[in-house]
Amino acid sequence: MSLYHEAAEILSSSSNSSGSLKSRVFGKKNGKAPPGQLYALVLESAKWSLVLKEVIEKTELLKLERKLTPTLALLLVHDLLLAKKGIALPQSHGLRACIERHKGRLSSELTLARLRRKAPTIDALREQVERAAAGEEANYPRWVRVNALKSSVEEQLETTFSKHTRAESIQDIVTKSGRHIYIDPHVPNLLAISAGMEFAKVEAYTSGKIILQDKASCFPAYLLDPRSEDGDVIDACSAPGNKTTHLAAIIHQHRPGFEDAPQTIYAFEKDSRRAQTLEKMVKIAGSKDVTRIGFGQDFLQVDPMAENYKDVGALLLDPSCSGSGIVGRDSMPELHLPDPLADGRGGGKGKPSAANANKKKRSHDEIEQGAQNVLVDDDGNETVVKSEKDLEARLEALSAFQLTLLQHAFRFPRAKKITYSTCSIHSQENERVVIRALASDIAKAKGWRILRREDQVSGMRDWPVRGVVEAAEGDEIVADACIRSYKGGWQRGDGLLCCRVCAGFD
Structure with a gap:
């Protein structure tokens, strides 16, 4: 009950x-x-x-x-x-x-x-x-990642999406009627399809052959691009598991002999309940054998010098942030509750009085105003923001945590690659964290540097939207190495649903 x-x-x-x-x-x-x-x-x-x-x-x-x-x-x-x-x-x-x-x-x-x-x-x-x-989401495509552990784009085009028509551009997905599909030019194995498909009944979805994952969410694992020579991989803040399973798929594609001495993915999630969701997703996606889940384990409490992590060469950090760049499918639909006094013959008791209508409007306005004064991070934690000073204080607290996480990742002795990403629009959590991390003593001692644009995987190298130079304290190289995405962006042909900033270190 x-x-x-x-x-x-x-x-x-x-x-x-x-x-x-x-x-x-x-x-x-x-x-x-x-x-x-x-x-x-x-x-x-x-x-x-x-x-x-x-x-x-x-x-x-x-x-x-x-x-x-x-x-x-x-x-x-x-x-x-x-x-x-x-x-x-x-x-x-x-x-x-x-x-x-x-x-x-x-x-x-x-x-x-x-x-x-x-x-x-x-x-x-x-x-x-x-x-x-x-x-609002009706104005965007639905992003589907084909899970390379279980299927291929070719197989899905011939089966699950056989009745979809190939679109010439991402704009066709939302502007043309009917079912259309578009193969993304930036991220491998990513498809954009017309909205309206009921995935709960689709075999490829329930079996883990395809995974619903927005394009911007695919950037961190794709930018990290873990290969066999990179050794084991860490996903520091894993739940619900989209990026964890994406890492496993990328490793599999780079190393067809996946079963022979496979790389291990260490996935940490400090919330034990969210870790159960992570475990379920890893199992459905077929990556359970190569993934070790740290149930209720805080990445910051992990000892970089421990024997288990001696071969970790790549780390993905997508930490808690303000969540200010999240928009789209997780919004709550408008709720309509039945009236206990409604007359079954007419479905109601007539039109509400003007006074009642005004009262409801005031109540709605008050709720809307209250919502604007609450900052909710992507873990669901709420902070009342009454002023610009409150916002700055909250962003400073988040960025301090994010910087600590990055510096902790720098300490793994065999680490060669790190990606850092947020779903925040605020530079305090993005370019400024990157700049502060690069200036830290541990980064200098270990020789960490920004992964320049020309050294990034092709899809991310070609991505046109880069970091903000002013936010990177005037460092054009760092700004150009950072990858930004924004909601919408039809002029760039991406049709993204959420804002994200991603940066790599090597």
Whole structure:
């Protein structure tokens, strides 16, 4: 039962909470429900809430079943009508019984709601719901990385995406109707496809042959480009695991004899719950045999001189940051809750008064203003920012941690390559951290330097958007070595969903 009560708690607080839905679910303390199942239930129920509100009000469910709250009704009706396995409660459970005794009427009202929307099938209605929930993301492609451990681009073009038409440019993906696919020119094994595909039912996705990973998120592992001569690899801040599995795929492609004395990937995640998500993803992607997960292990507590890490030659650092560059698919769809007093014949009690409408508007404005004053990092930690001084203080704290992480990585005796990246728009966490790291005593003692643009892998060398010279304290070489991405960017043909800065050291 905790699944529905935890989901109801998240939905009930969604109107006045900041941060991504994923960070709120996976960062939830003392939760009993599996976070993946909880996340899916909350997200899908919110997507369908406008339709389900109508269904619940037409049946007058909340008048007939007084023990139900609007939020619980929404969640339970969603699973009854739309979840493949139905309501996740025992057959004899009271909440399940009070919903299922109205199943016939609820099903009929869902059919009527579908017909009112001129959707010939439930799948057609599902497409409508997905488009409506997509919001801003509908203007972007869906990025898919083909997992080289299990498949190839050629195989996926012939199978999973056989009905997609090859696009001539990334713009075609979002401007043309129908299903289109585009092979990315910068990152190997990366595809951009038209929005709207339901991956939960796609075999290639459920089996780990393809992985949903935004283009900018692929930059760090691709820039690191670990090869057999680099030895073992560390992913310092690993969950949920996209970059960890990307590293494994790159290693596999560089060394076809993967099973013979393979390189080891050490993946650290200090949050034990997030580490479970990492473990699941590594297993699905087929990289479990070469990945050693440090459950609840803080990378900063790892001894660089320990025997286990004597052969570590490459490290990927994607640490906690302000998350100011994250946009897109993890946003919470607008929530529509059923009215307990709604008249089933008309679906409501008439138009709200002007006073009530103004009250709701003020409440919405207050929530929006509050959200603008809260900085949420990519771990879901919230900091109230009341002034520019508060923002500077928070960014300084984050950048100090990021610098400490980089300096710790410099200490591994056999390390040859390091990539450092954030999903932040702020130079304090990006170019300035790089400059400070290069100026540190450990960097000078070990001979670390920036990986110049001309020495980078071809796709990153050709990437046109570089660091900001002013942020790099006027050092043009460092700025040119840094790789930036910005949301949108159609003039560059990338169509990225998130901002990211990536830099390499060698």
